Amino acid sequence: MPVSEVFLSVQGEGVHAGTPSIFVRTYYCNLTCTWCDTKFTWMDQNTSKPGINYDPLTHDQLMKKVLEYHPCKHLVLTGGEPLLHQRVLAPLLSSLKRSGFFIEVETNGTIAPSPETIEYVDCFNVSPKIANSLVDERLRIRPESLPPFVKSEKAWFKFVICNDEDLSQVEDLISRFAIPRERVLLMPEGIDAPTLLERSRWLVGICMQKGFRFSPRLHILLFGNKKGT
Numbered sequence: 026m027p028v029s030e031v032f033l034s035v036q037g038e039g040v041h042a043g044t045p046s047i048f049v050r051t052y053y054c055n056l057t058c059t060w061c062d063t064k065f066t067w068m069d070q071n072t073s074k075p076g077i078n079y080d081p082l083t084h085d086q087l088m089k090k091v092l093e094y095h096p097c098k099h100l101v102l103t104g105g106e107p108l109l110h111q112r113v114l115a116p117l118l119s120s121l122k123r124s125g126f127f128i129e130v131e132t133n134g135t136i137a138p139s140p141e142t143i144e145y146v147d148c149f150n151v152s153p154k155i156a157n158s159l160v161d162e163r164l165r166i167r168p169e170s171l172p173p174f175v176k177s178e179k180a181w182f183k184f185v186i187c188n189d190e191d192l193s194q195v196e197d198l199i200s201r202f203a204i205p206r207e208r209v210l211l212m213p214e215g216i217d218a219p220t221l222l223e224r225s226r227w228l229v230g231i232c233m234q235k236g237f238r239f240s241p242r243l244h245i246l247l248f249g250n251k252k253g254t
Contacts, residue, residue: 037244118145
């Protein structure tokens, strides 16, 4: 499996924000969001090089890396888009569960999870992209992919928010896909502390008005916008 990085940090976003976690970041993504802070995972198969852009790790090699961070048992599979690799990920997820890990998967929601993935994963952090990503809607919203996450009852839906105009799109997606409002998180867009703090103060008020959860970006506030955090 192509792996960009493996590291220990705290979960910076979502319902488990602040939890010490082992991050496994896969390589390759099927979207190109304008504000993405992990663009180093984007390069396609024709231009990326193993050993330079990513490490092609076997199941045993990846398990060894993860277990080096003992006693942490909270794993976050992120990307890129990790569900591009879910067929080869299944044995790893199975091994992690047998070893007592709590498994989160961060995904853009464009690829439906397989039954095996749903079985092994404890929490899906699904982040459907809205127009502020500057990605064509036909690519970023897949009507066949979001319902399985809703049905699983393991998913939380996190939306990146820049301004008031984004909120109507969130409401539309909630309505179209019957997303439970109590499982919706709004997160400010930003890759520096001043921007995040300014948008957070505004967005917290919106969350209180509309009954959504607020998601911080703790890793940016604590460590800045850099790899390995």
